[in-house]
Amino acid sequence: MKIAISGKGGVGKTTVCALLCREFSRRGYSVLAVDADPDSNLPSALGFPGAEKIKPIVEMKELVSERAGEGGGLVRLNPRVDDIPDTHSATHDGIKLIVMGGVKRAGGGCACPENVFLRELLGHILTESREIVLVDLEAGIEHLGRATAGSVDIFLIVVEPSFLSLQSAEKINRLARELKIESIAVIANKTGSDEERDALEKALEPLKCIGALPFSSVLRKASLKSGIPGEDPGLEGAVSNIVSSLLETE
Numbered sequence: 001m002k003i004a005i006s007g008k009g010g011v012g013k014t015t016v017c018a019l020l021c022r023e024f025s026r027r028g029y030s031v032l033a034v035d036a037d038p039d040s041n042l043p044s045a046l047g048f049p050g051a052e053k054i055k056p057i058v059e060m061k062e063l064v065s066e067r068a069g070e071g072g073g074l075v076r077l078n079p080r081v082d083d084i085p086d087t088h089s090a091t092h093d094g095i096k097l098i099v100m101g102g103v104k105r106a107g108g109g110c111a112c113p114e115n116v117f118l119r120e121l122l123g124h125i126l127t128e129s130r131e132i133v134l135v136d137l138e139a140g141i142e143h144l145g146r147a148t149a150g151s152v153d154i155f156l157i158v159v160e161p162s163f164l165s166l167q168s169a170e171k172i173n174r175l176a177r178e179l180k181i182e183s184i185a186v187i188a189n190k191t192g193s194d195e196e197r198d199a200l201e202k203a204l205e206p207l208k209c210i211g212a213l214p215f216s217s218v219l220r221k222a223s224l225k226s227g228i229p230g231e232d233p234g235l236e237g238a239v240s241n242i243v244s245s246l247l248e249t250e
Helices: 013-026 061-068 113-128 163-178 194-204 217-225 233-249
Strands: 002-007 031-036 090-092 095-099 132-137 154-159 184-191 208-214
Touching (some): 002 013, 002 163, 013 132, 013 154, 013 233, 031 113, 061 113, 113 132, 163 184, 184 194, 194 208
Parallel strands (some): 002 154, 031 132, 184 208
16 A cells, blocks of 8 residues: 655644554554655654664765766656665664655756656655555655656545644645545544544545544653654554554555
8 A cells, every 4th residue: 555645734744654654564564654755754753763864865966866867967767766665775663764855946846866766766666665655745745746646545634623734735635636646535633622523524525534633742742852652542543543444445
């Protein structure tokens, strides 16, 4: 199963991605986590030792140049990337992680070597990997192109109880639809009550909400210290229900 996760900044999409990774792994699945957000935080959320020292693929200049071509010169539009998931990933607690990084420049959609390499790598991961793949995207979903979007089994939008979050969800949903992604669903995060969840679900219609994660003071305290989600039985039960729902859609 290939799952892409997006949402407005601050709604907790990276934390949700980490929680889902841990639950899939706990159930015995082989999990590949892909941090495709330029503001990379997934390694920390997953508790990877030395998370801040993990070098994003896009910053491996020699590798990108060798495979995709020199900047300003000819760019290979189909660089070899099949070995990257094995040779340039980190593993911790049974979860394999690739940090993509982002191209922080004007015209980020250009066919520069870095963008071509990231696009091809994500496309390979989404089409060839036999693992559970969870991709933590930035809100703009610009890493996904038409060639790779069709390989996403489900696109998850994380929302919180706020008007701005719902507004962003509508924009992200529209972008995903334009990429012909057929299966799109929502996870409500930081909900305070059943009434709040019901209000979110109604506001998001016709998008399907596959689960809600309650506001967790345990998680809040833990994240202030290390960024790693803490142990919260209520939260874990909700995450387990969401994973079960995802597996039913497979």
